[in-house]
Amino acid sequence: DTEVTQTPKHLxxxxxxxxxLKCEQHxxxxxxxxxxxxxxxxxxxxxxxxxxxxxINESVPSRFSPECPNSSLLNxxxxxLQPEDSALYLCASSRLGQVYGELFFGExxxxxxx
Amino acid sequence: GIQVEQSPPDLILQEGANSTLxxxxxxxVNNLQWFHQNPWGQLINLFYIPSGTKQNGRLSxxxxxxxxxxLLYISSSQTTDSGVYFCAVAGATNKLIFGTGTLLAVxx
Numbered sequence: 667d668t669e670v671t672q673t674p675k676h677l678x679x680x681x682x683x684x685x686x687l688k689c690e691q692h693x694x695x696x697x698x699x700x701x702x703x704x705x706x707x708x709x710x711x712x713x714x715x716x717x718x719x720x721x722i723n724e725s726v727p728s729r730f731s732p733e734c735p736n737s738s739l740l741n742x743x744x745x746x747l748q749p750e751d752s753a754l755y756l757c758a759s760s761r762l763g764q765v766y767g768e769l770f771f772g773e774x775x776x777x778x779x780x
Numbered sequence: 781g782i783q784v785e786q787s788p789p790d791l792i793l794q795e796g797a798n799s800t801l802x803x804x805x806x807x808x809v810n811n812l813q814w815f816h817q818n819p820w821g822q823l824i825n826l827f828y829i830p831s832g833t834k835q836n837g838r839l840s841x842x843x844x845x846x847x848x849x850x851l852l853y854i855s856s857s858q859t860t861d862s863g864v865y866f867c868a869v870a871g872a873t874n875k876l877i878f879g880t881g882t883l884l885a886v887x888x
Contacts, residue, residue: 703821708881709866711876722875754821758823767828768825768828769813769815769876771815771824771825772822773821
């Protein structure tokens with residue numbers, strides 16, 4: 667079983683909807699990441715949180731809004747998305763004080779925007 | 781930024797065969813990881829190997845940082861080894877870059 671848990675596994679939303687993706691880890695990791703992966707492409711970094719603070723934003727459009735309420739949780743709030751935002755969204759975490767240390771991924775949330 | 785190339789892009793094996801996957805990178809790195817993405821999309825960390833050699837069961841990996849490449853060896857392949865294998869590296873910018881991946885299909 668993965669130690670990084672993502673919900674929901676599948677999400678279908680309209681362009682005017684507001685939804686959230688959730689990620690949880692209990693490994694004591696203090697760096698957490700959101701990646702986006704399109705079909706047949708490698709994962710692309712979106713955001714990095716280190717010690718619950720946003721440390722990297724890879725010029726992601728504001729319709730994606732990350733949130734790290736505590737050291738175990740990471741959310742990605744979605745609003746006014748476009749069909750081209752349909753993708754697999756992956757959450758990952760890494761050990762204390764090691765941004766880009768050994769990454770552990772969740773199973774992903776597959777998003778479809780209609 | 782660092783360029784990461786993986787070869788071969790596609791590979792078909794019969795069950796029981798051995799294979800070698802290669803990852804070339806264009807600059808010095810302080811972080812290199814190999815991942816397996818299964819058909820359901822989950823990325824499994826196989827090795828954290830910025831240098832040296834590691835083994836885990838039928839899998840082993842070697843990184844020669846001075847020559848800017850890493851190799852992943854799969855021995856006695858099984859159908860469950862199918863999926864995409866990614867190499868990911870980070871250098872001075874500390875940004876982890878994924879390679880384009882190798883799609884492996886192991887046939888029974």
